[in-house]
Amino acid sequence: MTPESGEGDSGGSPVGGRGPGAVGGPPGAGSASVVAVDIGGTKVEAAVVTAGGEIRARRRIPTLGGEEDEHALMDRLSALLVEVLGAWGSQGGHPPDRCGVGCGGPMTPGGETVSPLNIGVWRDFPLRDRLAEALTFPRRNVVIDNDAKALALAEGWLGAARGVRDYLAMVVSTGVGGGIILGGRLLEGATGNAGHIGHVIVAPGGRLHAGIRGSLEGEASGTAIAALSGVPAAEAGPEWRERTGTLVGRAVGDVCNLLDLRLAVVAGSVALGYGRPFFEAAQAELDRVARLDFSRGARIIPAGLGADGPLLGAAALALPAGPAHSRQWVPEPTSD
Numbered sequence: 001m002t003p004e005s006g007e008g009d010s011g012g013s014p015v016g017g018r019g020p021g022a023v024g025g026p027p028g029a030g031s032a033s034v035v036a037v038d039i040g041g042t043k044v045e046a047a048v049v050t051a052g053g054e055i056r057a058r059r060r061i062p063t064l065g066g067e068e069d070e071h072a073l074m075d076r077l078s079a080l081l082v083e084v085l086g087a088w089g090s091q092g093g094h095p096p097d098r099c100g101v102g103c104g105g106p107m108t109p110g111g112e113t114v115s116p117l118n119i120g121v122w123r124d125f126p127l128r129d130r131l132a133e134a135l136t137f138p139r140r141n142v143v144i145d146n147d148a149k150a151l152a153l154a155e156g157w158l159g160a161a162r163g164v165r166d167y168l169a170m171v172v173s174t175g176v177g178g179g180i181i182l183g184g185r186l187l188e189g190a191t192g193n194a195g196h197i198g199h200v201i202v203a204p205g206g207r208l209h210a211g212i213r214g215s216l217e218g219e220a221s222g223t224a225i226a227a228l229s230g231v232p233a234a235e236a237g238p239e240w241r242e243r244t245g246t247l248v249g250r251a252v253g254d255v256c257n258l259l260d261l262r263l264a265v266v267a268g269s270v271a272l273g274y275g276r277p278f279f280e281a282a283q284a285e286l287d288r289v290a291r292l293d294f295s296r297g298a299r300i301i302p303a304g305l306g307a308d309g310p311l312l313g314a315a316a317l318a319l320p321a322g323p324a325h326s327r328q329w330v331p332e333p334t335s336d
Helices: 070-090 127-135 147-157 216-220 222-229 238-259 269-274 276-289 306-318
Strands: 033-039 043-050 055-062 099-103 142-146 167-172 176-182 263-267 299-302
Touching: 033 070, 033 147, 033 306, 043 070, 043 306, 055 070, 055 306, 070 127, 099 127, 099 147, 099 306, 127 142, 142 147, 142 306, 147 167, 147 176, 147 263, 147 306, 167 238, 167 269, 176 216, 176 238, 216 222, 216 238, 222 238, 222 269, 238 263, 238 269, 238 276, 238 299, 263 269, 263 276, 263 306, 269 276, 276 299
Parallel strands: 033 099, 099 142, 167 263, 263 299
Antiparallel strands: 033 043, 043 055, 167 176
């Protein structure tokens, strides 16, 4: 789900300046705009996003997956970008020269190559080079990161975690991913792949997925729910909605205990589509698991940006002087 500037520091990039979560919006607010791309297992969405978080010229295509090869999907993505930029130009918009991309992982540092588990035709796919070619942008202006890490940026910028310095952001959709904020910094890890909460074990001996049994993604993603219930996730009955929430709450509780967190914001078609039964079950399980003094009382809530979160997260990666540079968006507390 790490941009060029994130290479090297496994603990998170240095804090500096104001960033997208600071009051008043990201640095460079004004006329700046970027191309934002969200690449998911069921759809690819693109738009132009302004520095103030306004989404314009929004377009989408289905991902399709096994029905095409790696080049066909990239060709359709390139055509989508042409359509977006044409629509933006027809509105009188100034041509962007930067692009932020949220994509499923894992990936190599800087998003040079991606191998999203939910897009089987892309394995070690050179996404950054291909996008730079398609957009005729300098490579340094194409910033790629894990989609759930990008969502974490968006929720700290404009969403439910605005002003919070320590939290977990999650996507529960076709797959399950996460982005972790510690001390106002996006946690990167050695290769930029920190946050893969979908591979935490929540049901030992459960369904086999990605080489392990009982992972959160293997039990609670939309794909897993369909496989286990025999119907599409959106049609699964109340017991599946509660079970999914319970498993997500279990994983979140483990993360809160491990990292001293008190907030998790959750997005994605499964979580938001299941709504109250999902979040009530998740909170009950989180309360059961997070029993340490510092984790007791941790909350799990819907992400604040809804369907806009993935594109806003992708944009936050690329905004001038934003997280792609400082990786910081929540300022240090000031003393009186």
